[in-house]
Amino acid sequence: MTKQPSTWDADEFGWFGGTGAWGGRFMPEALVAALDELTVAYAEAMADPEFVGAFESALVDYANVPSPLYEAKHLSEQYGVQILLKREDLNHTGAHKIRNVLGQALLTKRMGKTRVIAETGAGQHGVASATAAAYFGLDCTVYMGKVDTERQALNVARMELLGAKVVPVESGSATLKDAINEALRDWVASVDHTAYLFGTAAGPHPFPSMVRDFTRGIGDEARAQCLAKYGRLPDAIAACVGGGSNAIGLFTAFLDDADTAIYGYEAAGDGIETGRHAATIAAGGSGVLHGARTYVLQDEDGQTIESHSISAGLDYPGVGPQHAWLADSGRATYEGVTDAEAMAAFQLLARTEGIIPAIESSHALAGALRLAPKLAAEKGKDAILLVNLSGRGDKDMGTALDYFELASSKKGETK
């Protein structure tokens, strides 16, 4: 659980890759005192064995962590390499996100604050935040784009059942980025007693580093599990990237393992060439969004462009600044995966392994399966390809139903 400083880390101002490169803190002065307070409290907490122990206990006793590393035998046979799935879908609340919120909520208690706020897109981070708030006895308000509250009514019901207040956001495009804007507006006015449980490894310093450290257990566990079972490290690891919390959670343990290739898969939506996508690194430019310098989807005036993906969890026009640095430095490779590729992988995993993944995680799987033949050709059938199955697909059944019905009705028309 201790933080291992490395060249991949941010400096004390939150810059990844050197002063002025990626990250930083582009924020109203009104929030700087709170961000400074959080930075200090977080560093002290991570150096305190009592805090670290309490976090570990919550993960193990409550969240069902460590998640297993499962060898997908049928897929492995089919693709000619050993495909290992890090089963974050089996965590409490169904995704890796519980790790981050338990860490941040525990820190909130330690700082003596009584209320948490969160933004959510599909509702997964909102549900995780409402869960952690219930577990630790904190008031919880979740901001969610109005469009998303309608698309994800079940998750709204889950959050309300858990005791959270859900506020539909109607400003701007009424989706995730606007929910973040509204949460920041709340925070400016409530910062004396409220903590902002940021849902991904993006935003102003210290969030990218803090969220990474609370989720890095994914990679720490997977690395140890792989070594224990196979006696060596994976040849390649893969994760989906929206804001990038599950990806940075997996990647961090492997950054200094030069023989492990690292792949991040962004949502290419209808295809990058259509302009309807969320492939921020693959198709965006350097800009400033939500407090950090990073890759952003923006027009030529620097206005944020709406992203598009079948996966609400990847539907974000920015990306965590450490990913920008990993891409820029060449340590990790980022590619797009279309809606169609992701949905094919979604269906394939269900049928070959009996696992219904989140559509987000299906992007990681689809990208990995595209990579597999190349890996097999280079390294043979013993090559190890480790994929982060960051969440389960229960929440996506409505989308899947629409998608596959639509696909079959289109087929019907062509007959």
Added chain:
Amino acid sequence: MTTTATAFARAKAEGRAALVGYLPAGFPDLDGSIEALKVMVEHGCDVIEIGLPYTDPVMDGPIIQAAAQQALDNGTRTKQVLQAVEAVAKAGAPTLVMTYWGPIERYGVEQFAADLANAGGAGLITPDITPDFGQEWIAAADAHDLDKVFLVAPSSTPARIAMTTAASRGFVYATGVMGVTGGKQATGDIVRPLIERTKATTDLPVGVGVGVSTGAQAAQFAQYADGVIVGSAFVRTLLEAPDRATGLRNLAALTEELAAGVRGRG
């Protein structure tokens, strides 16, 4: 030419606070915003802030969000914001641009500073960068002789207030509430200590904005602040008017009320 500094100095010499008025460029459209800002200058604004409309304005409440969205929906571009600056600056008031950082970074910081100076703009007010992350802007502003208006907040530590005022030029913007524009009203118990803490670190004028909308507030804050900054109230006046002519008449009346306020006649 009247600069931000001379406008504040003139107000001080007259024994009053300066009135600073805000509207976003392109709201209700480009010509409409220029016309409205000229009305504000004619009726008593000493300094003008032109907002650069942005998709993600985290310091703004619903009123300014709505106006900025309307400006963006109208197709307002960064270059047109500079046109508005040029037109309003010619009307005689020092004209600053209030902008979030994303569009400036995209335009090119040095290029924007050069074009703003060429348009006769006085400088920038930057709500989401602080001097410790504003090095590039500070360098460009200094190279082009522009004002750098950074913000201090009730939550700012003494060290941060000192750091912020040391990096500022033109005036220092004290946010009167912990919150966004157009929301809760600023009150003396929060504003006065912040103004005093800020003035203790600098000879620059200190203006108070966010949560200031009435002549009575202007009169109250003018007792200890060097400037009173109003935005959402002007925007609301235009948003709520049944037609443009009425909107401009109401805007003139509000400007006069606030101008009387900064002269202690709230």
